[in-house]
Amino acid sequence: MSSKQTVNPKLETQNSKPDRHPMDELLREDRLPHIWCSGCGIGVALTCFIKALQKCGLDLDKVVVVSGIGCTGRVAGYVNLDSFHTTHGRAIPFATGLKLANPELKVVVFSGDGDLIAIGGNHLIHAARRNVNMTVICVNNFNYGMTGGQVGPTTPPGAITSTSPYGCFEHPFNLPYLAAASGAVYVARWTTLHVRRLEKSILEALHKRGFSFVEIISPCPTLYGRWNKQRTGLAQMQYYHDQGVIRHGLDPKEADIGLHGEIIEGVFVHIEKPTFLDFCSDALAKSVG
Amino acid sequence: MNGEGVLTGEFFMMGDVACAEGAISAGCRFFAGYPITPATETAERMAERMPQIGGTYVQMEDELASMITVLGASWGGVKAMTATSGPGFSLMMENLGWGIMTETPCVLVNVQRGGPSTGLPTLVGQGDMMQARWGSHGPYEIIALAPSSPQELFDLTIRAFNLSEKYRTPVLVMTDAEVGHMTEKVVIPPPEEIETFPRRKPTVPPHEYLPYKADDDLVPPMANAGEGYRFHITGLTHDERGYPVIDAETQDKLITRLVEKIRKNKDDIIQLEENGLEDAEVVLCSYGISARTALWPVELARREGIKVGTLRLITVWPFPEERIRQLAGRVRAFVVPEINYGQIALEVERCASGQAEVTLVGHAGGDIHEPERVLEAIRRAVR
Ligand SMILES: Cc1ncc(C[n+]2csc(CCOP(=O)(O)OP(=O)(O)O)c2C)c(N)n1
Ligand code: SF4
Ligand SMILES: [Mg+2]
Numbered sequence: 239m240s241s242k243q244t245v246n247p248k249l250e251t252q253n254s255k256p257d258r259h260p261m262d263e264l265l266r267e268d269r270l271p272h273i274w275c276s277g278c279g280i281g282v283a284l285t286c287f288i289k290a291l292q293k294c295g296l297d298l299d300k301v302v303v304v305s306g307i308g309c310t311g312r313v314a315g316y317v318n319l320d321s322f323h324t325t326h327g328r329a330i331p332f333a334t335g336l337k338l339a340n341p342e343l344k345v346v347v348f349s350g351d352g353d354l355i356a357i358g359g360n361h362l363i364h365a366a367r368r369n370v371n372m373t374v375i376c377v378n379n380f381n382y383g384m385t386g387g388q389v390g391p392t393t394p395p396g397a398i399t400s401t402s403p404y405g406c407f408e409h410p411f412n413l414p415y416l417a418a419a420s421g422a423v424y425v426a427r428w429t430t431l432h433v434r435r436l437e438k439s440i441l442e443a444l445h446k447r448g449f450s451f452v453e454i455i456s457p458c459p460t461l462y463g464r465w466n467k468q469r470t471g472l473a474q475m476q477y478y479h480d481q482g483v484i485r486h487g488l489d490p491k492e493a494d495i496g497l498h499g500e501i502i503e504g505v506f507v508h509i510e511k512p513t514f515l516d517f518c519s520d521a522l523a524k525s526v527g
Numbered sequence: 528m529n530g531e532g533v534l535t536g537e538f539f540m541m542g543d544v545a546c547a548e549g550a551i552s553a554g555c556r557f558f559a560g561y562p563i564t565p566a567t568e569t570a571e572r573m574a575e576r577m578p579q580i581g582g583t584y585v586q587m588e589d590e591l592a593s594m595i596t597v598l599g600a601s602w603g604g605v606k607a608m609t610a611t612s613g614p615g616f617s618l619m620m621e622n623l624g625w626g627i628m629t630e631t632p633c634v635l636v637n638v639q640r641g642g643p644s645t646g647l648p649t650l651v652g653q654g655d656m657m658q659a660r661w662g663s664h665g666p667y668e669i670i671a672l673a674p675s676s677p678q679e680l681f682d683l684t685i686r687a688f689n690l691s692e693k694y695r696t697p698v699l700v701m702t703d704a705e706v707g708h709m710t711e712k713v714v715i716p717p718p719e720e721i722e723t724f725p726r727r728k729p730t731v732p733p734h735e736y737l738p739y740k741a742d743d744d745l746v747p748p749m750a751n752a753g754e755g756y757r758f759h760i761t762g763l764t765h766d767e768r769g770y771p772v773i774d775a776e777t778q779d780k781l782i783t784r785l786v787e788k789i790r791k792n793k794d795d796i797i798q799l800e801e802n803g804l805e806d807a808e809v810v811l812c813s814y815g816i817s818a819r820t821a822l823w824p825v826e827l828a829r830r831e832g833i834k835v836g837t838l839r840l841i842t843v844w845p846f847p848e849e850r851i852r853q854l855a856g857r858v859r860a861f862v863v864p865e866i867n868y869g870q871i872a873l874e875v876e877r878c879a880s881g882q883a884e885v886t887l888v889g890h891a892g893g894d895i896h897e898p899e900r901v902l903e904a905i906r907r908a909v910r
Contacts, residue, residue, distance in 0.1 A: 268768075302753065304599075318757055320753065323761035324625060324762065325595065327591075328595040331588075334585070334592075334596050335557070335601075336599040338557070338583045339601075340752065340753055364592070525578075
């Protein structure tokens with residue numbers, strides 16, 4: 239491989255190609271095309287994230303993206319920022335290490351429902367409890383996409399997946415409720431249909447001090463949709479259109495999602511409280527000097 | 528390296544605490560862990576000391592988190608460590624593999640207790656030596672050091688940090704409950720006498736930086752997050768750009784380099800302590816607490832006229848294959864006491880490959896060897 243294939247197209251080609259896509263600056267062009275299926279919602283989620291980054295005014299050299307493993311976990315590999323593709327479930331504690339080691343960083347975790355809520359669920363609730371400064375973006379496609387569409391902790395009861403052939407027998411987590419109860423200072427949910435609101439929420443989350451959480455309900459037509467009467471990305475978007483209901487400030491306890499049922503969206507939590515690092519510096523100033 | 532935080536002086540200090548002080552002297556400024564006997568005292572010392580010197584202590588929700596948090600902190604640009612024991616060590620294995628694959632410097636201390644499972648929380652074991660070698664999945668090389676005293680726990684923790692930066696890999700300090708909980712004289716030298724190895728930083732501008740393009744010694748320089756290099760790091764098989772490439776050719780190139788960067792530098796990494804091997808007929812080969820408790824039976828055997836020498840493995844992994852091979856050509860036997868049912872003894876046997884007999888003096892754990900058993904094994908070796 240020639241060293242010409244550099245990792246930072248931004249620095250080399252800025253202003254030199256007038257036909258570049260406005261988002262190319264923040265994407266690793268040399269890694270495209272991406273692996274996602276047509277109709278998949280992860281690309282939409284990423285687009286909203288990139289747009290929010292372009293507007294956020296943060297020093298992008300200090301913005302770090304951390305993903306776990308899954309289709310969504312591949313996001314880290316496409317953003318032209320410092321980015322880490324960690325182990326399954328461990329994006330949040332990795333991000334905790336980064337942030338506490340270098341508080342100047344803005345750390346964003348971008349991963350899937352299986353990664354963040356099943357195998358990584360314990361880390362999610364504890365990072366929210368500690369109120370570590372980070373933004374967590376969770377793409378919820380109601381199943382494990384990467385491994386072929388298995389049942390997961392957000393699969394609605396009754397939904398068919400490759401490992402729930404008779405319908406899901408379990409109660410799902412309501413993610414905004416979980417994040418809020420765990421201590422997150424910013425909690426929102428949007429579908430990939432509501433892109434402007436989603437982008438605005440990501441922007442708010444990026445600017446929030448403390449643990450912010452944005453759930454993105456997203457189509458996986460290849461697997462989840464195919465088995466649950468929403469065979470295309472478009473069919474899933476139609477569902478979000480028909481059943482999406484915006485209720486800002488609602489008690490997230492009320493935001494359960496049933497099979498083909500209403501999807502309540504909005505910003506549910508937007509509060510202030512001291513972060514882990516605030517506590518550290520206050521307490522230490524007093525006791526250690 | 529500035530000497531801030533180095534607690535120069537002579538102390539009566541517990542091994543676990545000496546470990547924490549060694550880390551601090553090496554420049555460690557981040558500890559993430561989860562309480563577990565007999566490693567807890569290291570965490571407690573770090574919780575007290577880190578804030579005093581601008582470092583961070585964070586108690587995680589489990590050891591899965593502890594290990595990956597340490598890796599995150601290392602990419603944040605800080606020397607970082609964790610300390611645990613058997614059950615926690617098991618939980619750290621997957622993320623240890625991520626550290627090896629992504630070449631992330633850090634130190635993992637295992638104060639071994641009796642296992643398997645919860646086993647003997649407060650009592651000694653040395654049953655994790657093969658787990659240290661092979662505990663994470665896939666082919667790899669690892670560096671593991673085995674201290675025999677609190678002083679050495681101090682010294683080798685410093686060395687572990689230096690090796691981890693020099694070779695860009697997690698380094699294991701495989702101590703045990705006896706050494707960790709032993710209180711003894713520990714001398715902490717003045718900072719200017721403590722050698723520390725700084726991170727190997729890239730010398731090229733960001734647009735020329737390839738995160739996995741290695742220097743001549745097979746180790747690539749490392750940019751930290753937030754320095755403007757805009758790199759991508761993955762535990763997937765990757766090329767020099769750090770981009771995932773899922774094929775056998777890339778795997779071969781990467782894994783060969785990861786393995787070779789340790790194998791080719793093994794003379795620098797391997798440290799042994801030898802005594803009386805010149806005319807030895809029997810080699811008492813051991814490590815950690817078992818090397819120390821073997822000193823008395825070796826002395827008794829010598830008084831009986833048996834020509835026995837000692838080979839103490841300060842570095843256990845990579846294994847000192849060549850030295851064992853050389854010795855096997857001219858001695859009658861190796862006697863290997865260890866607090867397990869045969870782990871390092873298997874390695875000695877492999878390297879001796881039939882040229883000399885190898886006797887394991889095994890122990891299920893919970894106590895050190897009775898001198899008589901080791902002495903009897905030495906006697907039998909020359910019979
Ligand atoms: C420890 C471990 N267990 C299992 C896997 C296999 N695995 C890879 S991705 C994945 C699920 C991903 O689901 P989700 O986070 O929802 O991401 P999606 O693919 O749906 O975006 C699993 C189980 C793994 N990589 N590591
Ligand atoms: S399997 Fe599903 S989640 Fe994965 S890329 Fe395809 S549509 Fe997206
Ligand atoms: Mg999913």
